[in-house]
Amino acid sequence: MKKILTLVLVSALGGIFTLGAYKLFLEEEKTVLIAAENSNPAFLPTNNFNTLLANEEAPDFTVAAENTVNAVVHVKNVTLSSGQYTLQDLFSGRSSQRAQMGTGSGVIINADGYIITNNHVIKNAHELSVTLNNNKTYTAELIGADAKTDIALLKIDADEDLPFVTFADSDNAKIGEWVLAVGNPFNLTSTVTAGIISAKARDLSGTSRQSFIQTDAAVNPGNSGGALVNTDGQLVGINTAISSQTGSYVGYSFAVPSNIARKVIEDIMEYGNVQNGILGIQGGALNSILAEKFGVNDTEGVYIDSVVEDSGAEKAGVQKGDIIKEIDNIKISKFSDLTGHLSTKRPNDVVSLQVLRDGETKTIPVTLAKNETFTMPLVGQIKNAKSSDLKKFKAAYGVKITDLNSQYADYWKRNGIEEGCIITSVNDIKVKSVDDVQNAIKNSNSDALRIELINSSGEKERYNFR
Numbered sequence: 001m002k003k004i005l006t007l008v009l010v011s012a013l014g015g016i017f018t019l020g021a022y023k024l025f026l027e028e029e030k031t032v033l034i035a036a037e038n039s040n041p042a043f044l045p046t047n048n049f050n051t052l053l054a055n056e057e058a059p060d061f062t063v064a065a066e067n068t069v070n071a072v073v074h075v076k077n078v079t080l081s082s083g084q085y086t087l088q089d090l091f092s093g094r095s096s097q098r099a100q101m102g103t104g105s106g107v108i109i110n111a112d113g114y115i116i117t118n119n120h121v122i123k124n125a126h127e128l129s130v131t132l133n134n135n136k137t138y139t140a141e142l143i144g145a146d147a148k149t150d151i152a153l154l155k156i157d158a159d160e161d162l163p164f165v166t167f168a169d170s171d172n173a174k175i176g177e178w179v180l181a182v183g184n185p186f187n188l189t190s191t192v193t194a195g196i197i198s199a200k201a202r203d204l205s206g207t208s209r210q211s212f213i214q215t216d217a218a219v220n221p222g223n224s225g226g227a228l229v230n231t232d233g234q235l236v237g238i239n240t241a242i243s244s245q246t247g248s249y250v251g252y253s254f255a256v257p258s259n260i261a262r263k264v265i266e267d268i269m270e271y272g273n274v275q276n277g278i279l280g281i282q283g284g285a286l287n288s289i290l291a292e293k294f295g296v297n298d299t300e301g302v303y304i305d306s307v308v309e310d311s312g313a314e315k316a317g318v319q320k321g322d323i324i325k326e327i328d329n330i331k332i333s334k335f336s337d338l339t340g341h342l343s344t345k346r347p348n349d350v351v352s353l354q355v356l357r358d359g360e361t362k363t364i365p366v367t368l369a370k371n372e373t374f375t376m377p378l379v380g381q382i383k384n385a386k387s388s389d390l391k392k393f394k395a396a397y398g399v400k401i402t403d404l405n406s407q408y409a410d411y412w413k414r415n416g417i418e419e420g421c422i423i424t425s426v427n428d429i430k431v432k433s434v435d436d437v438q439n440a441i442k443n444s445n446s447d448a449l450r451i452e453l454i455n456s457s458g459e460k461e462r463y464n465f466r
Helices: 002-026 046-057 062-069 087-092 258-271 288-294 312-316 335-342 387-392 409-414 434-442
Strands: 072-082 097-108 114-117 127-131 137-139 141-146 151-155 178-183 191-202 212-215 227-229 235-243 252-257 281-285 302-307 323-327 350-357 360-367 373-376 380-384 399-404 422-426 449-454 460-465
Touching: 062 178, 062 191, 062 227, 072 114, 097 178, 097 235, 114 258, 141 258, 151 258, 178 235, 191 252, 191 335, 212 235, 235 258, 252 258, 281 335, 302 312, 302 335, 312 360, 323 335, 373 434, 380 434, 399 409, 399 434, 422 434
Parallel strands: none
Antiparallel strands: 072 097, 072 127, 097 114, 114 151, 127 137, 141 151, 178 191, 178 227, 191 212, 212 252, 227 235, 235 252, 281 302, 302 323, 323 350, 350 360, 373 380, 380 399, 399 422, 422 449, 449 460
16 A cells, blocks of 8 residues: 555656646746736737728729719721732622721710720721610711820710710829729620729830820720729720730730820810920930939939920020929929820910929929921921021922931932921922921822922922832
């Protein structure tokens, strides 16, 4: 009996010793916090915090979607393409032209049936039709288009007032703001996708002529010409392009800002073409390298390298070396910020430039001028001629060559054609302005170019190019 009690006692003492050693040497120390009953915790569990945030701040797109889907239409464009002429066509007398159909989207902008879409959606159209969200189809008339901004205006005659989308001020759109893309991707009926504005004043051409709104809302083939709207259902932009190596959406899409689109269609309706207000400067956006090259401290803004003769900028006192920091209280960081805002302006509009000159900030009002220059095929840069230019060559009318095309400059100079010479006729049409030259080329029935001009010796010459 004594042996049994001894064994039990030794076992108990051994267990106590082992547990004590583990607690003393091996177990990590843990801090225990005890909160008072009425105290607020310093942190919330992550899942609870996200749930509360989502419930309180998640945007509601239902109203915007309901107000937009019925104002977005499906656009069908039938074009005629010339296929290869076969022996069967020859013997049967059939034409080699084949009908091809393209599709896109459009946005109704008033109850009378005016519809805005992309120029590339309706390009070379032989027949245009529009299908509403209620499945009614109408023949559409092309009112006008502008290839530069990729905007076109259509008109349908419906038997009722149509639902439409109102314009928002795209200058007030913010990066990070929620937007909806509404269109007809893959020939589906109206489809809504959501995203945020990722960037503004994006230029995809590399020439600083474009100023797109960038968004991560999913846009696919067929969405072109559709609406980009804010959470109030107002039109922020016209969906135009995607960045993709596959042809389908992979992350970013681009829209023409509503302010530019609105100005283009108003010009088309009032003037029949787009009225471009010209500032009259040449330069580029600053960065560290260019700032060092020009000897300035700023790395943001547009550096003015030259001012165009007789332009609004020259008349207002803008100088070479000025750095444009703002236009109409809009910050200018890159050249597309500037060109994007100017795309919403017309000749004789006044813009307020804030420039940095010799370390001082100056505010300069500039009256925009009508475009008086044009890059003419084969010839180069031309502009409207002043009376002194015409008098020098004893010409009654014409346009002035300001810069010869670098590729053909040697050819022209060998024939006595230099900067300053006067072009008097294009395609057998007398020209008195760059607008006349553009129309003469645009309305030509052939690819031939016929030019009559006065050379440096004052002699009139004709050139025919085919």
